[in-house]
Amino acid sequence: MAYVQLKNLEKVYNNTNKVVHGLSLDIKDGEFMVFVGPSGCAKSTTLRMIAGLEEITAGDIIIGDQRVNDLSPSKRQIAMVFQNYALYPHMKVRGNLSFGLRIAGRPKAEIAAAVDKVAAILEIEPLLDRLPKQLSGGQAQRVALGRALIKNPGVFLFDEPLSNLDAKLRASMRVRITDLHRQLKAEGNSPTVVYVTHDQTEAMTMGDRICVMQAGRIMQVATPKELYNAPANLFVAGFIGTPEMNLVEGAMEGGDFVVGSQRLAMGSDLSGRLSSQPADAVLGIRPQQFSLVAHGPALEAKLVHAEFMGHEVYMHADCEGRRLVSVVGAAEFEARGQSDVIRLRPDPKTLHVFDKSDGRNVSLHGGSIAA
Amino acid sequence: MTDISLAKTSARTLDEAAAAKRARMHLISSVVRYALLFGVGFLMLYPLIWLVGASFKTNSEIFSGAGFLPQSPTVEGYVQGWQTSTPYTFGRFFWNSFLIILPKVIGTAISCTMVAYAFARFEFPFKKILFGSVIAVLLLPNVVTRIPQYILFRDLGWLDSFLPLWVPSALAGDAFFVFMLVQFLRSLPTDMEEAARVDGANSLQTLVFIVVPMLGPALVSVCLFQFMWTMNDFLGPLIYISSVDKYPVSLALKLSIDTTEAFEWNRILAMSVLTITPALVVFFAAQRYFIEGISAGGRKG
Incomplete structure (x- = not known):
């Protein structure tokens, strides 16, 4: 129904402050695309440009075969859910839901039917005659969602919609929104969703694809799985995953990774994947992909601190002056013995090597990475 | 123990x-x-x-x-004061006051809201200079413009009519109210207006359906101030109104002092009480909106 295409999109404030640097991105029809990145990475600005609330300095935005650069927000087949809900404070829920239709001059019966339908989908029928100030955060969020839904738009734009809710409500709203998207798809509407968040859990659980942004540039666009298993660069590697990926600086020497006085044999699996052998390299290891071993190739480290999380333990260790975080099963942790010195062996299948000079992942060659 | x-x-x-x-x-x-x-x-x-x-x-x-x-x-x-020493009763003077106040208050509310909305929400050429001149007018003593204004209104043929008393205000001539509304608008979040734009409302619809209801408390204050200042204005009518049948109450009160040789103070005082009554009634009636609600603007999560 409505794909979204960004072509070399740029945004400059006050002629000097460039915040968006030539974004190009294709969002497919019916796709759930998540923009994620740290605050100030211009993800909200990009969304607002798609919405038409922010002027475009250069480049094009195309929504469903139509260049929309100069169209007003209401003519772009979009609906938006704002971070602060932006409900009209003086109108009842019913008035909030129907405002767009009333402005468009639709017949009363049609408006009433549309309100009832949306209220039923979002289970807000009992709230229709309340004012926004009489709603809880979660209810207000559902009304805001309803206001977008009632327009039956081609593209839904979400601007950090869950960041004002508490953790529990956030988790349930997350499921509700993805369910709703699936339901609309099943009904044959297939609305495209562009969802902005700074929360990587939301990004990973909700998105069909994720666009990771930093400082106005796209770092990587990929499915959640690909993003986790094959980060294209250091930024994505460090941003996605909890606890964060260990990024150990060292050097590649003859197929081995050298860190301080230690030398870690890489094995044929990794060396086969390398597209180059950077002298200054960064080794990326997910905390979950360490195992405690007594012998064999491993990094030797001194245990500094252990956080007991129930079924697993987060171990903070010092390896040649660098902090290593590893996650091991509680039983494995208990069985390690009394010594402070631990030997951590990374799983060679999931290791990543980054070129320190440009941050690129050089270990994606051949595509043999474990998915 | x-x-x-x-x-x-x-x-x-x-x-x-x-x-x-x-x-x-x-x-x-x-x-x-x-x-x-x-x-x-x-x-x-x-x-x-x-x-x-x-x-x-x-x-x-x-x-x-x-x-x-x-x-x-x-x-x-009260009885004698109401009759006055003119052919008209005091009711006539109240009606005159009303004829000045009504268009002035309504005009002020509409025009100042539109001007303030433009200054607070839109970018247009020379905006800074124009807003600077609004502030400059705010600081200008009224006396300075009296004579040029008088000459202007004389050339327009507006002397001895109510027009000079309310037309300037109805065209956002009161910089104080514009400034007050701009400040209030700046403190309101723009989210609701953006939501309205996404919902398809144009600028005027956004102003009428979204901004004005949120401006409510500030608008009540504007109307209240304008009402009381106009009711109490003596100099304006004194300069522009010359026929007794067009006198507003502020001039009419003075009239009873001028025309009688021995001042009938009880009549003057009785009419003074009547004169301040509308202002008091309006103030107490609007006080709730005046004080309440300024915080009732945006909803926080």
Whole structure:
């Protein structure tokens, strides 16, 4: 129904402050695309440009075969859910839901039917005659969602919609929104969703694809799985995953990774994947992909601190002056013995090597990475 | 053992004594504070109370003492004052005031809202210079523009009509109100207006359906100030109105002083009471909106 295409999109404030640097991105029809990145990475600005609330300095935005650069927000087949809900404070829920239709001059019966339908989908029928100030955060969020839904738009734009809710409500709203998207798809509407968040859990659980942004540039666009298993660069590697990926600086020497006085044999699996052998390299290891071993190739480290999380333990260790975080099963942790010195062996299948000079992942060659 | 219990008892009595003392001090300080507030408040209000009391006195009684309770209350002042010494009753002057105030207040509310909305929400050429000149007008003493204004209105043929009194204000001529509304608008979040734009409302619809309801409390203040200032305005009508049949109440009050040789003070006071009544009624009726609601703007999560 409505794909979204960004072509070399740029945004400059006050002629000097460039915040968006030539974004190009294709969002497919019916796709759930998540923009994620740290605050100030211009993800909200990009969304607002798609919405038409922010002027475009250069480049094009195309929504469903139509260049929309100069169209007003209401003519772009979009609906938006704002971070602060932006409900009209003086109108009842019913008035909030129907405002767009009333402005468009639709017949009363049609408006009433549309309100009832949306209220039923979002289970807000009992709230229709309340004012926004009489709603809880979660209810207000559902009304805001309803206001977008009632327009039956081609593209839904979400601007950090869950960041004002508490953790529990956030988790349930997350499921509700993805369910709703699936339901609309099943009904044959297939609305495209562009969802902005700074929360990587939301990004990973909700998105069909994720666009990771930093400082106005796209770092990587990929499915959640690909993003986790094959980060294209250091930024994505460090941003996605909890606890964060260990990024150990060292050097590649003859197929081995050298860190301080230690030398870690890489094995044929990794060396086969390398597209180059950077002298200054960064080794990326997910905390979950360490195992405690007594012998064999491993990094030797001194245990500094252990956080007991129930079924697993987060171990903070010092390896040649660098902090290593590893996650091991509680039983494995208990069985390690009394010594402070631990030997951590990374799983060679999931290791990543980054070129320190440009941050690129050089270990994606051949595509043999474990998915 | 006994020592300890004794010590405990004395400690308790000490505590109780201290508590009782605190309660007594609290009572005394409350009494003193309220007495003081009441006394000063009464002192401030006394002229007003005296005015109301004196309007029911006979002419000879007014100057016989400073007390405010009339010895033999009479409404003679009201009856005769209402008739005035002109062919018109005081009702006519109230009607004139109303004819000035109504278009002025409505015009001010509409025009100032539109101008303030433009300054607060849109970018347009020379915006800074224009807003700077609004502030400059705010700082300009009224007296400076009196003569040029008079000449302008004379050339327009507007003398001895109500037009010079309300037209400038109805075209956002009161910089103070524009400034006040701009400041209020700047403090309102823009989310709701953006949501309205996404919902398909144009700028005017956004203003009418979204911004104006949120501006409510500020608009009430604007109307209230404009009402009271116009009601009390003496100089404006004095300059522009010359026929008695067009006098507003502020001039009419002066009229009763001018035309009678021996001032009938009870009539003047009675009409003064009537003159301040609308302002008081409107103020107390609108007070709730005036104070409430400024915080009722945006909803936070």
